Amino acid sequence: MRRLRQAPWVRGLVAENTLTPADLVWAVFVHDGEGRVPVGSLPGIDRLSVEEAAKAAKRAESLGIPAIALFPYIGPEGKDEEGTGAVDPDGLVPRAVRAMKAAAPGVGLITDVALDAYTSHGHDGLLDPDGTIPNDATVERLVQQALAHAKAGADVVAPSDMMDGRIAAIREAFDEEGFTNMMILAYAAKYASGFYGPYRDAIGSAQSLSGDKKTYQQDPANSDEALREVALDLAEGADMVMVKPGLPYLDIVQRVSSTFGVPTLAYQVSGEYAQIMAAAQNGWIDGDRVIMESLMCFKRAGASGIITYFAEKAAETLGA
Numbered sequence: 001m002r003r004l005r006q007a008p009w010v011r012g013l014v015a016e017n018t019l020t021p022a023d024l025v026w027a028v029f030v031h032d033g034e035g036r037v038p039v040g041s042l043p044g045i046d047r048l049s050v051e052e053a054a055k056a057a058k059r060a061e062s063l064g065i066p067a068i069a070l071f072p073y074i075g076p077e078g079k080d081e082e083g084t085g086a087v088d089p090d091g092l093v094p095r096a097v098r099a100m101k102a103a104a105p106g107v108g109l110i111t112d113v114a115l116d117a118y119t120s121h122g123h124d125g126l127l128d129p130d131g132t133i134p135n136d137a138t139v140e141r142l143v144q145q146a147l148a149h150a151k152a153g154a155d156v157v158a159p160s161d162m163m164d165g166r167i168a169a170i171r172e173a174f175d176e177e178g179f180t181n182m183m184i185l186a187y188a189a190k191y192a193s194g195f196y197g198p199y200r201d202a203i204g205s206a207q208s209l210s211g212d213k214k215t216y217q218q219d220p221a222n223s224d225e226a227l228r229e230v231a232l233d234l235a236e237g238a239d240m241v242m243v244k245p246g247l248p249y250l251d252i253v254q255r256v257s258s259t260f261g262v263p264t265l266a267y268q269v270s271g272e273y274a275q276i277m278a279a280a281q282n283g284w285i286d287g288d289r290v291i292m293e294s295l296m297c298f299k300r301a302g303a304s305g306i307i308t309y310f311a312e313k314a315a316e317t318l319g320a
């Protein structure tokens with residue numbers, strides 16, 4: 001076996017998988033203030049103003065990164081019980097989408113559909129007085145949010161809320177309103193995970209989250225259930241599906257991509273980023289090497305693309 005490993009040229013020739021900037025979706029946080037504000041739990045990651053986000057879109061274009069996934073930081077003053085900010089046609093996300101599209105029309109924009117950034121309780125849905133998250137009332141609100149993003153010029157909506165039936169409802173509303181080309185990337189298999197910790201800090205929902213999300217996100221013990229989720233989302237009109245978190249769930253990525261043969265994205269989430277960065281900063285691992293290795297592992301498992309906070313850095317490395 002070692003004959004084929006003796007030099008870079010032959011290793012490259014026989015490599016079964018490749019990683020290019022075209023595989024990456026850059027996860028970007030936006031905020032309503034000025035300039036860039038660092039996120040403490042994500043070293044090297046800033047929340048960007050709308051203006052900075054437009055620059056990031058241009059940067060993506062020059063690096064060959066095909067798309068950006070946008071996540072808003074909404075301060076306490078912008079949150080309420082019902083997450084009304086989520087459906088505002090002039091809210092932060094619609095404004096960022098318009099500015100980014102104007103700056104770099106060829107870069108795909110993917111928006112997050114869920115209420116957590118906008119609710120005072122930090123849940124992805126509405127919250128009933130008895131502590132339950134009502135499914136259908138939440139779906140109605142998510143449809144309004146998705147329409148606001150479509151009207152602003154987003155290319156893809158990515159419902160990350162894990163309510164039942166939301167893909168069908170969003171698809172129907174898009175068709176009714178003439179958004180027949182809108183793509184839906186369903187967070188089909190999204191697990192109730194501790195790896196989202198730094199993200200909740202980044203979008204300002206960490207302090208406020210009451211309870212956990214286990215009544216709507218999947219149990220990490222389950223794998224067959226992920227296939228049922230994906231089958232439903234595809235039947236309801238999803239164009240692409242996502243598995244989340246990433247590396248600890250590569251078995252799910254592989255099962256989904258081999259079972260369905262549909263575009264399957266994986267999300268290297270905030271806690272995965274933070275782990276790599278923390279160990280690298282301590283000198284315990286070679287960060288640059290581990291970043292590229294982790295991204296290649298997604299490809300090997302069958303992911304068609306990877307949503308990652310490392311996209312800019314990885315694309316720089318790949319282009320160098």
Ligand code: PBG
Binds near residue numbers: 124270
């Ligand atoms: C929720 C959402 C979450 C992430 C993306 N969309 C967090 C959650 O479900 O609590 C997490 C992403 C990450 O950790 O990087 N709408």
